[in-house]
Amino acid sequence: xxxxxxxxxxxxxxxxxxxxxxxxxxxxxxxxxxxxxxxxxxxxxxxxxxxxxxxxxxxxxxxxxxxxxxxxxxxxxxxxxxxxxxxxxxxxxxxxxxxxxxxxxxxxxxxx
Amino acid sequence: xxxxxxxxxxxxxxxxxxxxxxxxxxxxxxxxxxxxxxxxxxxxxxxxxxxxxxxxxxxxxxxxxxxxxxxxxxxxxxxxxxxxxxxxxxxxxxxxxxxxxxxxxxxxxxxxxxxx
Numbered sequence: 001x002x003x004x005x006x007x008x009x010x011x012x013x014x015x016x017x018x019x020x021x022x023x024x025x026x027x028x029x030x031x032x033x034x035x036x037x038x039x040x041x042x043x044x045x046x047x048x049x050x051x052x053x054x055x056x057x058x059x060x061x062x063x064x065x066x067x068x069x070x071x072x073x074x075x076x077x078x079x080x081x082x083x084x085x086x087x088x089x090x091x092x093x094x095x096x097x098x099x100x101x102x103x104x105x106x107x108x109x110x111x112x
Numbered sequence: 113x114x115x116x117x118x119x120x121x122x123x124x125x126x127x128x129x130x131x132x133x134x135x136x137x138x139x140x141x142x143x144x145x146x147x148x149x150x151x152x153x154x155x156x157x158x159x160x161x162x163x164x165x166x167x168x169x170x171x172x173x174x175x176x177x178x179x180x181x182x183x184x185x186x187x188x189x190x191x192x193x194x195x196x197x198x199x200x201x202x203x204x205x206x207x208x209x210x211x212x213x214x215x216x217x218x219x220x221x222x223x224x225x226x227x228x
Contacts (some may be wrong), residue, residue: 031214033214041220042203042219043203043216043218044218045215048214048215058215090155092157094157094214095214096214099145099162100159100162101147101207101216102159103149103156103157103159104156105155105156106155106157
């Protein structure tokens with residue numbers, strides 16, 4: 001398994017502000033993944049973060065809205081920029097460990 | 113295109129009943145992986161199983177069992193003698209061998225409620 005820590009675990013944010021979510025893994029991994037789970041919905045991949053290169057975004061997600069950093073092999077951040085109520089979701093960090101994808105506990109954001 | 117369908121939105125059973133959660137998938141890839149995850153009310157996603165497309169053997173782990181049938185593109189999950197702690201949302205997911213690892217296509221989830 002993998003130990004994945006996310007901060008914050010939850011937050012309430014004001015419209016128009018930005019929030020950065022941190023993800024720390026207990027060992028080095030090549031790729032880290034960011035998913036979004038909107039209320040009552042399934043999970044959708046936002047982007048894949050490789051250390052030393054720009055993140056690869058999925059259709060419907062753009063860097064200006066969801067900038068990602070990957071400064072080393074155990075850490076990544078996802079920023080949700082210029083938030084609106086539609087961004088209220090759980091954001092989850094995940095890593096692939098020998099073919100098994102493990103998830104952090106998620107960061108539950110509520111945008112007012 | 114890849115797709116995962118979990119037709120059962122909600123299931124409610126009484127403790128000790130057996131329950132099967134259905135999962136039907138679509139993919140054009142010959143090599144792919146199927147997953148099941150559990151999401152309890154606390155919100156974290158718990159990995160349950162990964163199965164590759166070349167392994168059609170059924171798997172049993174305690175009270176959990178999985179039935180993979182390529183002929184019907186299904187990967188169903190059965191909980192035997194359900195318990196209240198099994199109450200959660202269960203997600204089935206699909207990953208192509210040719211995708212970057214970690215890109216999962218999730219079904220909409222089935223919310224299982226086990227009553228005492």
